[in-house]
Amino acid sequence: MLRVNNLKISSDKKILVNEIDFEIKKNQILSIIGQSGSGKSLTATAIMGLLPETLNKSGEIILNEKNIMQLKDKEIAKIRMKEMAMIYQNPFNCLVPVMTIEKQLKYIYKIQELPYDINRIRTLMDEVSLPLEYLKKYSFELSGGELQRIVILMSMLFKPNLLICDEPTTALDSETGLRIINLIKNLKDEYGMSVLFISHDLQLAEIIADKVMIMQKGNIIEHGDAKDIYNSPKEDYTKALLEASKF
Numbered sequence: 306m307l308r309v310n311n312l313k314i315s316s317d318k319k320i321l322v323n324e325i326d327f328e329i330k331k332n333q334i335l336s337i338i339g340q341s342g343s344g345k346s347l348t349a350t351a352i353m354g355l356l357p358e359t360l361n362k363s364g365e366i367i368l369n370e371k372n373i374m375q376l377k378d379k380e381i382a383k384i385r386m387k388e389m390a391m392i393y394q395n396p397f398n399c400l401v402p403v404m405t406i407e408k409q410l411k412y413i414y415k416i417q418e419l420p421y422d423i424n425r426i427r428t429l430m431d432e433v434s435l436p437l438e439y440l441k442k443y444s445f446e447l448s449g450g451e452l453q454r455i456v457i458l459m460s461m462l463f464k465p466n467l468l469i470c471d472e473p474t475t476a477l478d479s480e481t482g483l484r485i486i487n488l489i490k491n492l493k494d495e496y497g498m499s500v501l502f503i504s505h506d507l508q509l510a511e512i513i514a515d516k517v518m519i520m521q522k523g524n525i526i527e528h529g530d531a532k533d534i535y536n537s538p539k540e541d542y543t544k545a546l547l548e549a550s551k552f
């Protein structure tokens with residue numbers, strides 16, 4: 306489903322992502338784990354086709370047989386949300402405070418040049434376990450967990466093949482976070498999506514992911530089945546990450 310070959314991202318001063326390779330199969334969750342600054346979000350941003358012009362990039366990102374690195378901005382805009390969608394760490398930043406949730410949903414359909422589909426939204430509100438009345442609310446009337454459910458609903462509107470989650474639970478308490486994790490897992494199974502799940506937390510990755518990739522300073526230093534890496538990490542860095550996630 307998603308294949309990344311030799312992805313390299315650099316600024317004028319340094320290499321930020323160093324020729325990494327990985328793939329995510331259909332219905333599979335790959336977790337990227339690494340410290341702050343290791344290049345996780347840049348990798349996700351590259352897949353979404355949103356890297357700033359100021360960075361140099363090379364390599365291939367193949368999604369549904371198209372190389373995103375070679376598509377024009379307009380072509381990428383067409384597949385964003387429809388073939389790939391992203392959810393972020395802080396749901397408060399993803400919504401506009403002056404519009405109701407419903408109005409924001411209508412706006413998304415408008416941008417996508419599609420008719421507003423209330424049936425699809427009803428189904429999704431049910432899937433993310435929120436009452437329909439919430440559509441009339443403003444984002445500041447919702448809790449962090451509820452908002453993240455709305456953001457997930459928005460990401461699922463057009464049934465993307467790839468969902469990228471960049472630390473989607475860090476702004477939430479652990480119980481709410483776990484519910485969000487289970488929701489993502491269920492949606493993945495229902496829609497047969499590929500999921501790229503970015504986190505600092507190896508323990509969390511073991512719960513959600515099929516495969517885990519450990520990143521350090523732009524390099525992938527360990528890559529394999531989540532259970533194997535969790536139970537017998539090979540690199541000292543991975544062992545340290547595991548210790549850190551136990552607190």
Ligand SMILES: Nc1ncnc2c1ncn2[C@@H]1O[C@H](COP(=O)(O)OP(=O)(O)OP(=O)(O)O)[C@@H](O)[C@H]1O
Nearest residue numbers: 316321339340341342343344345346347348357360
């Ligand atoms: N537009 C940019 N120009 C120059 N350097 C950048 C740019 N964006 C990111 N970087 C640098 O690239 C490195 C990797 O950043 P990235 O955001 O991918 O880290 P991360 O692994 O997601 O970290 P965190 O866990 O804190 O989110 C960092 O050193 C960052 O300062």
Ligand SMILES: [Mg+2]
Nearest residue numbers: 345346347471
């Ligand atoms: Mg990041």
